[in-house]
Amino acid sequence: AAGVIQSPRHLIKEKRETATLKCYPIPRHDTVYWYQQGPGQDPQFLISFYEKMQSDKGSIPDRFSAQQFSDYHSELNMSSLELGDSALYFCASSLEGGGAKNIQYFGAGTRLSVL
Amino acid sequence: AQSVTQPDIHITVSEGASLELRCNYSYGATPYLFWYVQSPGQGLQLLLKYFSGDTLVQGIKGFEAEFKRSQSSFNLRKPSVHWSDAAEYFCAVGMNTDKLIFGTGTRLQVFP
Numbered sequence: 740a741a742g743v744i745q746s747p748r749h750l751i752k753e754k755r756e757t758a759t760l761k762c763y764p765i766p767r768h769d770t771v772y773w774y775q776q777g778p779g780q781d782p783q784f785l786i787s788f789y790e791k792m793q794s795d796k797g798s799i800p801d802r803f804s805a806q807q808f809s810d811y812h813s814e815l816n817m818s819s820l821e822l823g824d825s826a827l828y829f830c831a832s833s834l835e836g837g838g839a840k841n842i843q844y845f846g847a848g849t850r851l852s853v854l
Numbered sequence: 855a856q857s858v859t860q861p862d863i864h865i866t867v868s869e870g871a872s873l874e875l876r877c878n879y880s881y882g883a884t885p886y887l888f889w890y891v892q893s894p895g896q897g898l899q900l901l902l903k904y905f906s907g908d909t910l911v912q913g914i915k916g917f918e919a920e921f922k923r924s925q926s927s928f929n930l931r932k933p934s935v936h937w938s939d940a941a942e943y944f945c946a947v948g949m950n951t952d953k954l955i956f957g958t959g960t961r962l963q964v965f966p
Contacts, residue, residue, distance in 0.1 A: 743897075770952070772952060772953070774954075780958070781944060781956035781957060781958050781959055782898070782944070782954075782956050783956075784952070784953035784954065784955075787952040787953070789952075794952050795951050795952035795953060797953050829897060829898065831898075842888075842900060842903060843900075843954060844900070845890070845897040845898040845899070846897050847895075847896055847897040848897050
């Protein structure tokens with residue numbers, strides 16, 4: 740079965756650079772979620788989109804922005820990167836909107852290293 | 855504030871032994887409860903979930919979990935652990951919003 744696809748899998752950037760992470764949800768899933776997992780930490784919710792509109796927002800820095808496109812894929816844009824942004828970024832998708840009862844299926848993540 | 859506590863940071867068991875991973879949550883109502891597993895370098899895979907009904911839920915890979923309202927707990931169990939079960943296990947809580955709140959995880963090590 741098709742899963743959530745994230746690209747790239749690994750990304751190395753310098754401080755103050757920008758990065759774009761991409762997420763392709765499971766076919767027919769209409770909701771995407773972004774999480775950040777720092778080293779040795781639990782995943783922290785950043786933001787979610789349902790039908791191309793922002794659905795919920797967590798602890799996402801102002802330097803980050805995200806959107807969901809007409810084909811339901813999503814991109815997380817990160818600017819003015821800081822060392823503390825080094826983390827594993829997960830995308831998840833679900834069917835029929837957000838809300839906790841919709842099971843979130845996670846991708847393998849993008850590991851971002853900021854040097 | 856809502857929170858999820860996994861008291862055991864690291865657990866080591868022998869292959870074939872039974873396993874119980876603890877999870878406690880703090881929330882005013884009964885949340886939706888999940889267990890995810892993360893193998894090294896991999897994403898999060900859903901093991902099982904509890905929404906309502908029977909408090910003992912079965913998941914994949916032989917795992918089960920029991921919801922106990924009186925203890926605000928949702929402990930994960932497996933009767934006989936396999937070496938391939940070595941991974942990080944996360945308990946998560948969902949409410950009436952999109953986000954999942956994760957516990958800090960329990961790292962399981964399995965000795966042959």
